[in-house]
Structures are given as structure tokens and as C-alpha cells.
Amino acid sequence: MSSHSEAPEISKDPVADSTDLYAFISPDSPSKVTLIANYIPRQQPAGGPNFFEFGDDVLYEIHVDNDGDGEADVTFQFQFETKLTDTGANDTFLYNTGQIMNLTDKTWNRKQFYTVTKVEGRSSKVLARGLACPPCNVGINSIPNYASLTSQAIHAIGTTTVFAGQRADGFYVDLGSIFDLGDLRPFQPDFLLKGAAVAGVNSLAATNVHSIAIQVPITDLTKGGATPTTYTDADSTIGVWTTASRQKTKIYSTTPQTNTGPWEQVSRLGMPLINEVIIPMGHKDRWNSQYPKNDKQFSAYYDHPGLASLLNVLYPGAFPNLAAYAAVASNTRPDLDAVLLTGVPPLFPGFQNYTGKTKADMLRLNVAITPTATSAASILGVVGGDNAGFPNGRRVFDDVVSIELKAVAGALLGVVVKTFTPDAAAGALFDVGATEPATVASLSAFGLAYPTGFPYLADPWDGYDNPATQVRAMAG
């Protein structure tokens, strides 16, 4: 979650496994769009001698569609290269042989560099080569000032800014409760197997991911380089998704492994949680190989989501209206279609991100909507009255699990199906906390912090203290 190990095959290939995708306009840079794709889920900070790194044999891409056809009009490609500082002189087994104060330090043995390429139509242009990643956060002894390394790893390429490297996972979810028969801890008194209400926990607390972040002018992404001024402008919404691809063959041998053949897409991510909870198990691997333009083939799973039919069983009597609606086979889910597949038409004041009839899994961002100051933002996004948040793109702190739980439970269905009255429980659903968190500040209770500047995800948890801190707490 939101796409950590969401499909059988990609769960065995974490280096290519996209975990979360963000697209937003930040208050500190309102003329630019920030795109962040996270990979390599659930990194335990303590490790060694080998730590996490991007795959040199993986093609990472962030795609942008600006005309609503589900095809990429602008793509940013990221390809990595790993280099050993110690090429045999010392033959050390270590990741680092001393403190790492700068990205060029020889005490850091295993470095990664990357190339950024921008593709538009059939033209491809390398924006920069040899950009340095920061190291993994080994621990406070090895890296006493990680923030300095983060700063060094933020690279300006003209008007574009990029960063690639380890970050704290900003996503939060009570994974244990959701996949243990949907037993949301705050709602246990209403659960099929009744229990006392307790606070939901963040199962991803104190874990890291690898982020690819790029911040570009709005005009680099919109159709014709336009600067939409109102949210109703026809070209105000872009669609974003990320993919990871591997070459078709890999030859294992005692000499360096070789990869040959065209790139084959093995992972993709647009809207959060789609392959996780909408797409059936038997189709998840294939879904990862598909392009958004072909997502109409999956629309039946949006029209009849399995989770919706389970809710009234797991929480008897809590979702009678949803159960009655779902019991009619001809009833579909135009609400989910809008939020998840086509973008939302102008049904809400000040917001729309409709991109046309093409059903495509993309994170849709209306770039004409003014960003909300972090201190005033609702982590429930549009549902919480904050049109700058999910499903208008996705900010790093948006509570997409609670928002999508509410949506699947029918909280928005009455907006498009006038005869439907949402169940009271639909709007109440959430997973993390004892009461529903609503502000960015309230997430600090779950160990979450979000810098207000690029790359907007916190420095990674360090290996010396994590999981040591949690283990000590358990020992009392």
C-alpha cells in the first residue's frame, strides 16, 4: 500500500516496485509541478553491508498526459549507474569506511549516479548525466549530518530540479488491520468479530523508500505550453503515472549479468490503491504491464468493486444502502469511474479534473487550482474542502486510504446517483489513529513529518536508531 508489493510478480522485485506517486503544486513554488515516484517498499533502515539502491537495470519513468487520451505526451526517464569508490585498492567489504560528509567522499564506497532524459513525442533529450544520489542513512556515526547530503543531492537543471535517493516513507496506512479481514481498529465494535475500539496504527512507521522527484514549470507539462488560469480551462488538467521497465532478457553468469532486448513494463502506478484493492488477484500482474489508455478493459472492477460488497458483511448493518445498491447487478459506480478513471466533472465548487471519456488510471492534477498552505491543508483533500489535495493530484501528506475507503463505501455516490443516500458509516471510515486525523500537524503523532520544500519527503530514518528505538520501547 498504496502500491507496496501490490501484485504477485512485482512483490518479488522490489527494486522495480513503485510504491507511491505524488503530483502537486507546492505553495513554495506555485509556478511549478512537483512529481515524485517512490520505489523499493518497506525499507528497514538498519542494514549492511549492502543497503538499498535503485536498479541499474531498471528504466524508471514518470509520464504526463496533457490531452486526456491516456498516452504520454511528456516522459521523464531516470537510469542509474552504480560505482565503487574502492576498485580493489583496499578490498573493503563495507558500504562506508568512515564518515560521509559529502557526496564525493572516498569513505563512501558504493555510490549511485543517474541520467535524466526528457521524451516528448519522438524526440528525446538528455537533460543531465552523472547526477549524484545521496547514500542510504546508515546511522548517526556514519552520517552525522544527513540534511547536508540531501541538499547536495538536489540538482538544478535550468528551470528543473531533481532529486533521487532514499527518503522516509510519507505514506501511512494500518496495513495489518486492512488485510486482516478489514478489521479497522477504531470500528471494531461494529466489526463482524466484535472487539473494543482502539487506535489504528501506521504499519509503515520508521521505514524508508527510494524517491525520484522532479519539479518542472507548469508550462513544460501542459498542452501547448499553456498556463491555465481558471480550473475550468479545457487544458488545465494533466494525468500522471509512473512505470518501471526491465529489458526482456537477463543472462545470469559468473561474469557481469547482461540485459538484452526491449524494455518491458513490469510496474505502474497512477491513482493510489487501484492495483491493490480494485484489480482482482488474477489480473494484477497483467495490469502492471498495461498502458493507461487501455484501462477500459478493467472498468468492470470499478463498477462492481469487491471491497464495497464486503463492507456490509464485515460490518453487519452498517452499510445497508450500499448493500442494497450493490445487490442490483445493473447498478454501476459512476462515482468511482469519475474519481478514478476519467477525472471528476465540475460537480464541486472550485474543482474539476475531468479529462474526457477515455478511462485511464492516471493521477489527475488541475494545475490552475491554487495550492493550499500546509498549515491550512486538509489531508482529506477535496472531501475535506481542500481542492488542492487528492484527488486533485496527490500531496505527500494526503490521507488517500481514508479518502478511498469513504469513496468505495459510497460517500460520493449520491452526488451522481441522486436516488442514492450514502450510509452514515461511509463518511466516517478511516484507518490510522483513534479519531480521524485531519491536518498535516496531526500526523506527527504517527512519526510523520513533511518538509515544506523540495523534495517534500523527510530525510530517511537512520539505521543506528531504527528499529532500535522501537525495540527498546517494546522492551519497556
Add this chain to the structure above:
Amino acid sequence: MQDISRRGFLKVARNGIAAAGLVAAAPAALIATAGAATKPKAAKETPAVRPVSSNENLVIHVPNPSTGEIHFMVGTREVVRHDRALVARLVRDVS
């Protein structure tokens, strides 16, 4: 190909035949054909294709020997040909 044991190769051949070698070991005409015949993919779907050099791997994949279909992969390119005689010869060589 000489590094592949007979048992291992036949195991692969149950579902298809795969062979890897140096470009230098393959007929030059084949490589030229492979490059020239590569269908250009939309740039949005693939990065720039590197030129073929004489020391790159050539991977040959025969998904189903009975069809005579043979896939040649060099760098990030792939070209598909139908050559029953070549496939038959490959099958014979590894049997």
C-alpha cells in the same frame, strides 16, 4: 550457447528456445536485417536505441519452435522473423 547443458537447454525448449552469443558469432546479414527491420516504437514508450556494436550480446528467443518464429534481441531492439529452416537447425543443434 556452448555453456548451456543439454538437459538445461531442453528444459527451456519445452516452452521455447533461448540462445545467447556474441554478435560476432551471428551472421552479419542477420544483424543488419535485425537493425533495419526494427519497427520504430513510439519514443514515449522506449528510450533512444543504442547502435549495434560488434561486442554486444545477441539473444535469440524461439517461443514455439513449431511455428518457426524467432526473436532477435540486440541492445534494446527486438525483431521478429519467421524462418522455419533456421529454427529447425537450432533445434537440431541442441538436441
